[in-house]
Amino acid sequence: MKFSINKNTILEELTNVSRAISAKNIIPILNGIKFELGKEGLLLTASDSNLTIRSLIPRDKIESIESEGIIIITSKILLDIIxxxxTNIINFEVIDDFKIAIYSGNSESDNYRNYSLNCLNSMDYPEIDFDDSKNHINIKSSKLKEMINQTIFAISDQPSRPLLTGLNIKINGNCLECVATDSYRLAKKNINLEETYDDSVNIVVPGNNINELSKILSDDDSNVEIHIYPKKIMFKFKNLAFQSNLLNGEYPNTSNFIPTEFTHIVTANLKNLYDTIDGAALLTLGKEKNIVKMDLSNNELIVSSYSSETGKAENKLTVKRNVTEPVSISYSAKYMLEALNSFNEEEVVLFMNTDSKPIVIKNIKDESLIQLILPIKTY
Amino acid sequence: MKFSINKNTILEELTNVSRAISAKNIIPILNGIKFELGKEGLLLTASDSNLTIRSLIPRDKIESIESEGIIIITSKILLDIIxxxxTNIINFEVIDDFKIAIYSGNSESDNYRNYSLNCLNSMDYPEIDFDDSKNHINIKSSKLKEMINQTIFAISDQPSRPLLTGLNIKINGNCLECVATDSYRLAKKNINLEETYDDSVNIVVPGNNINELSKILSDDDSNVEIHIYPKKIMFKFKNLAFQSNLLNGEYPNTSNFIPTEFTHIVTANLKNLYDTIDGAALLTLGKEKNIVKMDLSNNELIVSSYSSETGKAENKLTVKRNVTEPVSISYSAKYMLEALNSFNEEEVVLFMNTDSKPIVIKNIKDESLIQLILPIKTY
Structure with a gap:
């Protein structure tokens, strides 16, 4: 294998695929990135066996190709070297099966770099199937990215309930729904697909992998294909294939969790509500539970917190309400702030009952996004 | 004490003085910032007993003053609250001697913040003397800041030789000199003062404190007064007084360390030399000693490094030399890069002898800055 390529081209794709390499990985070969130069172009593949990312740099984006081949480059410093x-053009040249030379320009230049990196045997790299599924969903990249970011923060970080560490993805007809919950809060977003999908889908994708996906997805209208298989899911977009294992088991049916009747409905300016809670939560910083109390009376919302060591906060905001009766509810400021952060409208609506039933947060115009938070009982 | 003040005014000064508060401090009162509102204005003082910073906000920069007084606010979250x-205007009001209310606007506004923070007894705060010394040095803020940044990185982080963890400051007549060394490298910078200082000075200031000073110093021509006392040093600039203890003991006489005769003189473009060494050092990342080897032959400088695990690097740069004989010297890439980083000219000159004598790095035109690095013997 011997080729020359533009620095930014190879750097961008190596950055993308290297997201699949895990620091926790203990299989030596999976510390490497597979370089496979063939008919189509240069295929870069990285995997931690749970997540695999592959990128194709087509031949017309490669400066020059002298010979094809396969090699596994293990070095953690590969990205830094590049x-x-x-220089703008970087040369790659396999010296023998276990060594690659990476060098700039030619050795006569005033400022020349030459690296020789140890490699692994490409025969040891696992075979990974990237075949398309029978049918797939199409979705705009920006839509998918937004949907993930509006829900993923609510997954659990507790390995004791592994299914809750994943994102629940459901498809029914032309409705795509994402749900995340750690059993104290829940985030749910659905969107309408342009086509109807034949099979109904109810799967759970590991949260870490979905997080990496959202970092690679672009904020534009480019298309993402979602291919679903019995044991894995593949996202194909631009020149990338992003493939994740699924979590085994049945995700709890969350549709019953969300109350539909409420006695208290509060409409507030999103930014002001966020800042009011954020400011009151300062006194709870560094505590395990950052509980704030919210008191409503007439059109006044007061968020307060207390710390015997530091003092107390009492922040007030004028809001719109459906009733004037007072109500008092305590909750985790962190959870509420993360939920509020998922909206980008000017106003949000809090739907509440007494202090033991869930608080539901929605946008006024668009009900496709629902955030739910359990109150915390305080005595 | 009751006053109103502009948010940015108080925030800037609290940020400055809070640099003196140490996370390691175990004296409760020194976790607090002293607020002292009197004739001159608002004095803010913070100290960890080794370093004390005081800031004066003059009365004409305070929005309104209803009553004067003193209080110690302990809260770590004070800066975040502000x-x-x-709102632009923030109100401070002592409720009793041990509580202060900090609030925005008035309680009738739609968006109101009210904090009540626990305070400490101002009687317990240590008396700290800020009187001027008999005579002092004047120096431009940008000059002092540059001088510190060009030397401070070379201090030792080993508490076993406490004096080397400080910056050696010497004054003789109108010459001000700063020296830092960890015994493997040395950085030395001197500048000419506009006035002659009567007494000769040879003191050592704790490196951590000097680091904090350089963060507060502005990059402009404003004046800094340096007051030197038997056991402390005070820097006065703008509305700030920055006071540090001195380290006890006699700093080693470093003037003999620097060789004056050299067989090899190498002139190189600063940026290219930096990048060549930086690139070769990638293979030494994560190792305790990041040794690179520099081979000179004719006008070619080759920086190489080797790692049995990763591979090898061999980076070449064309340089100007006084002789053509080959020479080979190994050194710490980190030390060399930090030394090179202290220059901001286009070219630097390396002065060398054999592989056991120090390497001296200087600017061509201006010899006021000298960096020295000991080679590392490799076999």
């Missing part, structure tokens, strides 16, 4: 190259 | 206030 990032720090002084 | 940073997150929604």
């Amino acid at each position: 990032r720090k190259m002084p | 940073r997150k206030m929604p």
